[in-house]
Amino acid sequence: TMLAARAFGAPRIVIVDVDDYRLSVAKDLGADQIVKVSSNIEDVAEEVLLIHKAMGTEVDVTFDCAGFTKTMSTALGATR
DSSP states (O other): OHHHHHHTTOSOOEEEESOHHHHHHHHHTTOSEEEEOOSOGGGHHHHHHHHHHHHSSOBOOOOOSSOOHHHHHHHHHHBO
16 A cells, blocks of 8 residues: 555655554655554554654545554544
């Protein structure tokens, strides 16, 4: 998903995940920033702030590639 977003012109890409290995692969493949999050739904508000900080601007588009309540809530909360 990240590589497709880059190929179609995404100017800045922040990858968010709970797994250090997946985050390191994303960084190696060209993610501008990575943000490690927890699986705890109670952390969404704090993590949205971390995503905004990593992005450096408002988030226009998000892709949730997991489909869990937590990941969808985080994606929706982070997107303007």
